[in-house]
Amino acid sequence: MSIENARRDPAPEPGELPRESAAKETLEDYTLRFAPRSYRKWSTGVVGVTALGGIAYLADFAIGANIGISYGTTNALWGILVFAVVIFATGFPLAYYAARYNLDLDLITRGSGFGYYGSVVTNVIFATFTFIFFALEGSIMAQGLKLGLNIPLWVGYAVSTLIIFPLVIYGMSLLSKLQLWTTPLWLVLMVAPFVYLLVSHPDSVSSFFAYQGENGQGAPSIGAVMLAAGVCLSLIAQIAEQIDYLRFMPPKTPENSRRWWTSLILAGPGWVFFGAIKQIVGLFLAVYIIANVADGATVANEPVHQFLEIYKDIMPPWAAMTVAVILVVISQIKINVTNAYSGSLAWTNSFTRITKTYPGRLVFLGVNLLIALVLMEANMFSFLNTILGFYANCGMSWVVVVATDIAINKYLLKLSPLQPEFRRGMLYNVNPVGFGSMIVSAGVSILVFFGAFGAAVQPFSPLVAIGLAIVLPPLLAIATKGKYYLRRTDDGIDLPMLDEHGNPSAETLHCHVCRQDFERPDVARCETHDAVVCSLCLSTDKVGDHVLPAQA
Template identity: 90%
Template sequence: MSIENREASAAPAATADVGTAAKETLEDYTLRFAPRSYRKWSTGVVGVTALGGIAYLADFAIGANIGISYGTTNALWGIGVFAVVIFATGFPLAYYAARYNLDLDLITRGSCFGYYGSVVTNVIFATFTFIFFALEGSIMAQGLELGLGIPLWLGYALSTLIIFPLVVYGMSLLSKLQLWTTPLWLVLMVAPFVYLLVSHPDSVGSFFAYQGENGQGTPSLGAVMLAAGVCLSLIAQIAEQIDYLRFMPPKTPENSRRWWTSMILAGPGWVFFGAIKQIVGLFLAVYLIANVADGAAVANQPVHQFLEIYRDLLPPWLAMTLAVVLVVISQIKINVTNAYSGSLAWTNSFTRVTKHYPGRLVFLGVNLVIALVLMEANMFDFLNTILGFYANCGMSWVVVVAVDIAVNKYVLKLSPITPEFRRGMLYAVNPVGFGSMIVSAGVSILVFFGVFGAAIQPFSPLVAIGLAVVLPPLLAIATKGRYYLRRTDDGLDLPMFDEHGNPSGEVLHCHVCRQDFERPDVTKCETHDAVVCSLCLSTDKVGDHVLPA
């Protein structure tokens, strides 16, 4: 089935635009529920594919940077704060994605933001994807320059262009890519660290004693929170994990244990792997500073971290080859995820605002161009500032949605338990989530830039988290939950879920695009007394198919 045919048939009803010939499976169900008929992967394959997306080397750079700035003790406590916050907020989001087969934007819509209110969170997420695409692309360019003599500017371009063809086919290709490359990546990454522990046991003592570049690494709550703030810029990574978790198979009594294991490890569990990489990155940086001439100049660059250790183990030519291979594999594994998720986020926002669906590949190109511009601007020079600032926005969004699910749904019972994302069923903006995020992000950014004084400046992450925890329940109580659902009935007298609580696989026919879709992806079109799918609703320019309030 093709988007072109669907949009052409929808044009007479003024619902969509003709202009893309990409197959629906190539679009990987952008903007919509992932149907049971498409989710053919096992829980294990989905889990490994999702974890393949955390192969990035940015963690090594982040761990090195915060350790060099604040010392080992403060960095380790900061990483601990990061891990606790990420797991606690990521769990309810990952569960909802895997259980109801929705990406984080669709979850955000119904969880206290509203149909148009979640557009701003999509922009936040898209920003995350191109910031980290640029960071990983920069690391790859450093490897290509070191190993092959390729100028940085050309390396930036190559690390961008190589990703485009790999992302065209969505989950069907990405699952194979992540599965095939993970074993080699693990060996290349783990071997140097194990070698140092065995052959240089004294490096452990040096690591824990390291005080930072200014020798001021004594334990300090302010330094811990500054370190945590940089790490927490990764909080939006859960959205990328969810872009894979939405393809989990239905949860049944037979696969329940495997389902939960994959969901936890590949969902909030990614943070344990991320924290380990940050600690290893700091460990390698301290070793380079203490044992390698001019090591301090390159200690925060992952390609140099691994190259120096490989040189102790192997002939120079082989050490260089393996370092470059590790960097290239890692960059490809994470940047296919960054590019894929970013294209989904941009497409979601654009389609809702303009009622025009240009296809995911258009915004794949947009995301890559923005990332390339950041790389050419040498973002490594101001990495901590970029990540610290972004963390406030990312934390505000993710924590607000997590609190709405955990508290407003299950404790206060003011938010509907089952997620809703279809146009016409939701209000345009829900002040519970939208208002909470704007206040939380706005105030914490002011704190971050020192508007309220230097004493509170390091604690902007706590301000963001605190406001994002407190405000959603307060606003839900104040509004009595009235802005969650514009309608409670979608007009179809068919159950939404099967006997195990999974989204129903019942197939219905959309009268606009004349294609079949599963029950959760459609509503009744009251104007024509027929059924309409969610994408045709999204691209309905005159509201002809949208159910009345």
């Protein structure tokens, strides 16, 4: 096709109108597509701090306390170590692809073994993650509001949900400022109680390591370690939320290479180090409260009470209550803007591909918040371990399969295309390599989790999920000879996809359907016109006349 035609402004087809959805991408935050260089004006440091601001959640404290109370300190610490190693190893290739090619995890998943429609199921898994953890954080905030202001829990659930909506409307442009402004205060409020205990109550350290769990049966056990790790590994999908920020990284150049890699590692897979520390601190505070506070065992796993009891030792009760509530509210807002934002992206992605209709991200922002509110009102906090343990099997299967496809199928076997592809028409609808591997991995590990293969192997469902997700993708890629990755290798545009540094090209072309300009990685040739069409217009093409045919 003529590139000059694409650079000019060809008239739209009769009856076609400009698509408002394509014209308001700043508001929609590039929900369904590549994040263009023209929008990515933040420095590597700002992107990194913004991404790390999203891990300010207090759920880690509750998770650490819960697994320690259930399995004892020793087993909990080993479980947390297993969790950290798995998360870092699987998160690195995903974070690299997101920052290098400026794609969210759904777009990466499409071209990494799942296919154009195959990744819809992983979007549902991710959306489930966001509303589960939104509900968990909202529950913690409601506990704080009830404790500090005597607000009924059901009202607190509603308040913690409604305040998030206006903060998420403008996506990265507002969230980057929110995370930067609130992080210093959050760090001080979170670290102070732990440091205080270490200095003023050094004996709490030995009590912490000696703690055997609520039943006093916390002797070292591989089964208990894996059960603890399984609960922690429910957080594996957090890398997708980190990626929702990392996709806005600036281009990697020789001048910014060191800063680029530092931000990528710390804000990408490195989030797990901060998460593991918070889980350990949560358990530490819980053990101290159980030993030193009357009826402490009943509230030791609730972060609000954990911090309140320590603050009471440092300052007057009224001040302790105020500071505890401030910490809870700041933490809840910092993480739940991320949960709501990422959930809206995931739901919108799935809905648009299935229905070929683009309602806008804000519609599904409301849907995600509503589901989370229902979970909170159902008191999901009371059965946290079961929810997270079950979910972990699905999350691990998805993330590990994608990481395996990138690390092994792309770089080692070279059966998967090295450069990610996400556009409709370029991919097969379903690729059995990733999709099949995930279904088998998740299905078998869930059966193990619920005891279908006996109590002896029940604790090892995380290992089953991880093992199958590592082994199956290479086997299926070899068996299919990699032929289900790309439906086409040529998108019909004679312009390079990457610049001289290997970054996505900033060359812009004009979509003849929505009449907007888009950068080179986000467009393809239109099958029925001498013009180009953007990826969103391809996604919403109900007739399919813009979609390129399969390549022989």
